[in-house]
C-alpha cells in the first residue's frame with residue numbers, strides 16, 4: 001500500500017489536472033446542465049467532465065480502490081481504500097464567476113461514511129487562484145507547501161464561524177434558525193459557498209470554525225483531512241435525522257458544539 005504522503009502526492013496531481021480542466025471550461029462559459037435535489041441544486045457539464053477525468057485517472061493508477069463521487073456515484077474496490085471526490089465544490093459560485101470553488105479529493109480507508117471511515121489524505125485545489133490545500137494523515141497540512149495551523153480563539157465571543165445552507169427549503173430554514181441564535185454569541189458568521197474550502201479555512205485559521213448540517217461525504221472528505229491535520233477538532237452528530245458537522249479550533253470546539261446542539265434542540269425539538 002501507499003503511505004498517506006504517497007496517496008496525497010497522487011491525489012494532488014489528479015486534483016491539479018481536474019482543476020486545470022475546470023478553469024478552462026469556465027473560461028469558455030458555463031451553463032446549467034441539470035438540476036438535482038431542487039431548482040437551486042445545479043450541475044454543469046464541467047462538473048461531470050471533471051469527475052470523469054478524475055475517476056479515470058484514479059482507475060488508471062489504483063484500479064483496486066473504490067470510488068465515491070458527487071456526480072457519478074459509487075464503485076466499490078477490493079483494496080480497502082476509497083476515493084471520495086467532489087469535482088467542483090461550490091458549483092453555484094463556479095456558475096457565477098466567483099473564485100470560491102474547489103476540486104476536492106479525499107482518500108479514506110473503509111466505506112464513504114465520515115462517521116466510520118479512517119482518513120488517509122485530502123487535497124482541495126482552488127482553480128481560480130491556483131491554491132493547493134493538502135493534508136496527509138500523520139504528516140500535517142499545508143497551503144501551497146506552507147504548514148497550516150488552526151487559530152486559537154480566546155472565547156466563543158471571539159470565534160468566527162463559517163457555515164452553509166444546503167439546497168432544500170426546510171434545511172435552509174432550520175439552519176437559519178440555528179444561526180439566529182448563534183450569531184449573538186460569536187464574533188460573526190461567514191457563508192463562502194464551498195464546504196471543502198470552508199474546512200480548509202478552519203485549517204488555515206482564516207475562520208475559527210465551520211458548522212453545517214447535511215453536507216455530503218464528497219463535500220468534506222478532502223478538506224476534513226486538511227482541517228484535522230492542521231489541528232482542528234472534527235465532530236459529527238445526528239440532529240433530527242440529519243447529520244451536523246463541526247470543524248473547529250480545539251479551544252472552542254466543546255463550547256461551540258454544546259451551544260449548537262442546544263440551539264438545534266430548540267429549533268428541531270427533541
Ligand code: IPD
Pocket residue numbers: 070086088089090091092163164165166167192193194195196212214215216219
Ligand atoms: C455545496 C457547497 C455549499 C454547501 C452545500 C454543498 P456543491 O456543494 O459546498 O457550500 O453549503 O451544502 O452541497 O453542490 O457546490 O458541490
